[in-house]
Amino acid sequence: MKNVLLVFTGGTIGSEASCGTIATSVNAPYRLLQLFERQYPEHSQIDFTTIRPVQILSENITPTFWETLIKTIEAEQPERYDGVIVTHGTDTLAYTAAALSLYFHALNKPMLLVSSDRPLDHPEANGLNNFIAAVEFIRQRRETGVFVPYRNPGEYTQIHLGSRLASSLQLSGDFISVQNKSYCRFENGVFSEPLITLKNKAGTAFDLKPDFSKRIALIRPYPGLNYTLFNLDGIDAVLHDLYHSGTACASMQWGADCSLLPFIERCRKQGIPVYLAPSIHSDSAYESTRELLEQGAEMLWNLSLECAYVKLLLAYGNFSEDGITKFIERDIAGEHVACAKSNSV
Known part of the structure; x- marks a missing residue:
């Protein structure tokens, strides 16, 4: 059994489409878990603790959002869990991935940000695939740090280091890491060998407050x-x-x-x-x-x-x-x- 802290924040993965408008929905987080239980045979092996500190489309966030998110995660004592999953919109995904990577640089648990290019009920949405990859990362891997699983159309799911994720390519919903070098690949339920060797975290920790300058x-x-x-x-x-x-x-x-x-x-x-x-x-x-x-x-x-x-x-x-x-x-x-x-x- 894996215990996972699941943090809902909105974004497209937390939205529904109605009459041509996409907006956050109180029902979407539960839809994600419902779809996960249908598609993931071993869902009973995952015990989710869910929280929803914010419900927002990610284009509307400011650094205050990061401060709220971090304080909420810290209040849940993330070290008590096997891993943390944060749902997030795609527009500012790279910025939040960087913020969590830097702030939680000393956390000895995996933290994964999960997004979707379309609302979950769209037949081509990648959100459920990205979510399953995050769950499997917590189950299979021992790396700690912040990662972003994301599948571009027609490709296998890439696992990106949160500190190296670039913003989405123009006029598309595709993501790459800087220099187009992701951490590893997730294919047919198996993770490839990492392309990057993570350094030992000993001696690198800074004592940080969740204070992001507004100046x-x-x-x-x-x-x-x-x-x-x-x-x-x-x-x-x-x-x-x-x-x-x-x-x-x-x-x-x-x-x-x-x-x-x-x-x-x-x-x-x-x-x-x-x-x-x-x-x-x-x-x-x-x-x-x-x-x-x-x-x-x-x-x-x-x-x-x-x-x-x-x-x-x-x-x-x-x-x-x-x-x-x-x-x-x-x-x-x-x-x-x-x-x-x-x-x-």
Whole structure:
């Protein structure tokens, strides 16, 4: 018998479609368990303890949602269970996966986030498949940490490290891990050998409070971005997204308003650090990237954008200056992808 804490939070997996509108439903969580009992012959071997702290479509969440979710899970003493399953929407799945991965980095139990690309009663929905994969992971595997089982259409179910899950691909409901490298695969009831070796957690734990800063700005680059439009009042730090090659506009050719360099200088004068992500650390870098770093921006090497953002929120919500740096630099949940070269996190 496996004892599983099942946390319902809404999302498409917790929704129903009616008259062309998809909305959260109080009945959907029970529908998931009903379908599970029908499709899973050994359902009697799983004892679920269910809680529902929030019922929300995931596009509507804020960091306060993570704080509520974490406090609710902690109140249930997750170490008492064989594993934890959290149902969640797909829109912000990568952000919540990062938040739980980082916060619960010292938890010695598996925690899995389960989503669905369509409401459960849709014949092509993958939610039940993803849920069964989560249950099987708790039954079969001994790894601890946060994972996300997800089956893209026409593919086998992939098990993603929560700290490396990327947001859904544009104009689809498909998910991949950063660099398209998942943790393992679930096929015909069997898990493949892991593609990544998890490090021992000894000595990596940070004493964290579920406090996520509300004063971090995230800026995404695009051609013609005008930095004079940003008001920095009430901002503690800026995270600036980068193009895939680890770059952003550092040229003054089209005027200072469209160059990141003067914006970094403006932030520096106001005592606001500017962080950059994502970018893989290497011996070679583009000229524009070096100019940004020389101007004073700090690169968050080898992190996905989603994980970098959430890690900054946790860092600024929990630590002072020295502690912020230590927390950001430490790989605590397998979030630093460069180590994948040696198949180790």
